[in-house]
Amino acid sequence: MNNRRNFIKNLGAVAGMAALAPEALAFAEPQKLWFEISLAEWSLHKTIFNEKKLTNLDFPVVARKEFGIGIVEYVNQMFKDKAKDTAYLNDLLTRCKDNDIKNHLIMIDGEGGLAETDAAVRNKAVDNHKKWVECAKYLGCKTIRVNSFGKGSAEEVAKAAVEGLGKLGEFAAPVGINVIVENHGGYSSDGQWLTGVMKQVNMKNVGTLPDFGNFCIKRSDNSEWGGKCVEEYDPYKGVQELMAFAKGVSAKTNDFDEKGNEAKMDYARLLKIVKDAGFRGIIGIEYEGNVTSEYDGIKATKKLLERAGAMV
Incomplete structure (x- = not known):
């Protein structure tokens, strides 16, 4: 009987809360998301x-104080000559500790393609990446993001990617670092090409970083980034395929509509x-737009992730 009375009492309290004005409910504890949000440093490139207004050392401080984000993803270009500089890395770690920052990953560019079909060039790229594996370990990161670039047919480059990623994965495994391809x-x-590579590599610490917005497979000048995109892979199909091997997700944004949605991507669907x-891991904000400022773009992306994440 007491249990029944308590139930009715509690039910009445809930009904009373529901009758409150919407503005009163705005003070309720926000719903906890099923993923964590990180900030990719490229958002501030x-x-x-x-503009030279920030340095890599400032980045974790800005992530916390400007955006309320406690997980960061570095870009090696921002401190490319510091991978083995322990004094510099210790300074960075101090700033992270002082601001309660978790180091998640380092995005590696400019160290060579791990899918180059020339074995000597590919092996040099593998060696170039090793210092970043060690740097990631030193900073407490779990992961490095690499590129599977190479020249040749799809089959030739895939074979080279399996070899290059496999070698780097073998080097990274003993120190507990993941090697992931975006x-x-x-x-x-x-998506089919990259998942095919992953299946052949077949290593626990080698995986993918699905990026919502990087599905251009052919450009007008045949470069990775230079020309206009003339052929694009279905981004929803691609994300679904790459999620099978995902150890992180990159939430790319460019522009927003008047409602705060990404102008060309259905975030709720993604x-x-x-x-x-x-997936219940970390999703990284990577704002690349030109209309909105970087600071405002990051804030808008965070709001979009929180809103769309609560919908699904």
């Missing part, structure tokens, strides 16, 4: 590279694909 132009933006794949 103009501020760092072009759909980042060329063959890598073909996040549902991610959730349905069983």
Whole structure:
């Protein structure tokens, strides 16, 4: 009987809360998302590279104080000569500790294609990446993001990718670092091609970083990034395929409509694909737009992730 009375009492309290004005309910605890949000340093590349208003050392501080984000993803270009500089890395770690920052991954560019069909060139690229594996370990990261670039037929580059990623994965495994490939132009933006490579590599610490917006597989000048995109892989199909091997997700945004949605991507649909794949990890904000400022673009992307994430 007491249990029944308590139930009715509690039910009445809930009904009373429901009758409150919407503005009163706005003070309720926000719903916890099924994923964590990180900030990719590339979102601030103009501020760092072009405007020289920030440095890599400032990045984790800005992530916390400006955006309320406690997980970061570095870009090696921002500190390319510091991979073995322990004094510099210790300074960075101190700033992370002081701001309660978790280091998640380092995005590696400019160290050579791990799918080059020339074995000597490919092996040099593998060696170039090893210092970043060690740097990631030192900083407490779990992962490095690499590129599977190479010249040749799809089959030739895939074979080379399996060899290059396999060698780097073998080096990274004993120190507990993941090696993940982003759909980042060329063959890598073909979901079937990249998942085929992953199946052949077949290593626990080698996987993918599905990026919502990088599915251009052919450009007008045949480069990875230079020319206009003339052929694009279905992004929803691609994300679904790559999620089978995902160890992270990159939430790319460019422009927003008047409602705050990404202008060309259905974020609710993309996040549902991610959730349905069983992913409960870290999704990184990577704003690349030109209309909105980097700071405002990051804030808009965070709001979009929170809103769309709560819908699915």
